[in-house]
Amino acid sequence: MSMGLRTWQDQCKNTALAQYLETPHFFCQATPGAGKTRMAAELAKALLDQGRIDLVLCFAPSRQVVEGFRRTFSDVLSRRLDGLIGAVGAVCTYQGMEYRDETFWKLFDDYRVFAVFDEIHHCAGHDALLSNAWGQRIIQRVQDRAAYTLALSGTPWRSDQKAIVLARYSTPEGNLICDYRYGLEEAISDEVCRSPRIVILDNTMVRLTEAIESDNTVTVFPNIASLLTDSPVTYESLLFHEDVLRQLLLLGCRKLKEIRNVKPDAGGLVVATNIEHAHQVAAMLRLEGESCDVVTNKTPNAQRVINDFRHSNRPWIVAVGMISEGTDIPRLQVCCHLSRIRTELYYRQVLGRILRRSASNDTEAWLYVLAEPSLQQFSERVADDLPRDVAVLNYLQGVSEEVAASPVENSADQYNCHPVTPFQGECFERESQQLPDEIYSYDVGRTYELNFSQHYRTQLLRVC
Template structure:
């Protein structure tokens, strides 16, 4: 849309140049590719180009000659994912927002600020945005929501599956005794015990159950669209390797991309044009990255903000043809994430949002029956940021440490998994 708008303004003689800004290098490359195709001219900043594209991080390193273009030419400035730039109040701006206020605002002939999630988790105002008084509500000049995008066959209808368990057992092992507590749901376990959400994300039974659902759904989709793919959003590098090991144990091929890997963008580009089934990501592919063949996502990230959640959901929503109208997101039935899921459904017409409950009494195909147990030693947590040094054929050691004087908590799940489906048809 931004490229088509720029093309119209150029044809009407309203602008001379286009400058695009984005939060990541992969989005910048997307800008350059799309604008070059639509405009028939390069967007690389070299002689003869129609403009340039760069990241928000690069703005503060641009020479004054770059910014003087805004005074010497009529420039359309395009900002992708503008919510990254806090700049409504000069005193509450972040570094990127300050650059926009000082260097671009009131100097560009036209500005186009885009966001699929137009709010900030810190509640600060967004650069270039207008807010109502005194309510402080964002005033959008134009809104193209999920409802319109699905009706126009631009986006897939999301199916969000909330994974729960009706018989969670927590065993507290003391020096001379042990105590057992039962919980009817994952959310109650998290609210009424020392077990954390992130610890559950590392529980092998929970990982296997969610991956099993994702694999089964991907098999169905690939029967219709052979290159359909799945994404797993992991918590950290160590967790990503644990997930990859679990996928490989199920006979699934996968790639790992992390924000610590210098080759991450190359691997993403290979995956985008290939036919591999799964990609496991840490700090990548959550925003702006366009891999349209992604149709299934398993959300195993520790991040529980609505902005991040919707950005991840957006990775599986982009349609490529007439046979890929479904997008599937699998997530733990934790109250915050369940609320986010319901809000996504509320953005669509009520008669399209169907809430159904599907009770599964049998294990996922290929899984062993019985309970899986993992110990959580709450006194000595992992170094969750440590990088997994070597891929091995053995399952990773999930012990969180031990202490003679500290209780050990063991969590086990029965096979009474419950899947709550938010479906949009």
């Protein structure tokens, strides 16, 4: 076994080396946080040492992942991967492929190239006509010209159900065929990944008041799911509701403080919806006495902010689309999922940010979400990755005492009132509450006020 490699990494590397004697393509699915980048770098080193390749070219979905690949490969190969003279190769984003000139693509004709594709599910298609732009370039420029390819994914499916480039599927079932698979079950058993603890926040008495001229109509909903199903309220608008935000953030803050008592550098991540939302969340964290960094695509030197946070012991970072799949910050152990994106692919990518273990005393990862139906379904399906284990659903009692809402001025009313879903036109321009476009479709002559009771309930999905 190579020095410092985990068992699965060494097995996968050796399996690939053997398979490359028969076919140039290899597909590896490994759960987020398992160490796919290190395995890929060791495989590249073995191919170089055996004289089977001349160059290594890597492709990844974001600049953050590109930087991580460059660091890991350079460390393992003891050679630069910056594309300059004397380097053993280069790393670029999938988006950056369209800006590469013919000189770059000619490398595949002039040299034996090992092409590595991280999170390959971003690239769709089996032929040039039914592919997305990234998939087309791989099919046209790489697939039949590289000496070897390595396709990596922690979540090997697409929300649009399209086929993944470089992948093989069984017939007639259409199931993805992985040349090597390392699931969450194995990763937890091997103490490579943390065991997920998913907390779903709900409210058992939600009141929606509709004002039409001089009349008010009040409807009470028994949970968030029925509110979203049977009222004009959208999930996106809930994400801006100060009381709901406060409850979810308090849960995350208290869990992170508990963890930091044992592991002082443990960190927390809030995945926000947009820039305005990120700053709203950051302001609420600071009101609770929590320091936090904010990083978005508008943040100057965003990569430096992420790197500084990675090597610090600051508790929280609030991000919009910046700390995504492949971004390696092992000390992250708590996450509040407050993005408007609700696909299972994105959900699992967010969960993956807190699964990577960094020490022997951080065995659990905590994810906090609202009880929106699809998010609840995704949470319960995490257990699908652990077929021989039982997912235990616990209803925690006394939650309103542990995470009680702020006292209500009218003691006879158990609701915290906050007009978070203002459908009146003059409210749309408030910078602190950039509301979703869907709200504009409602009759602006009506006003809705959304009030949550103090009867919050959390449902814990514990993956053992």
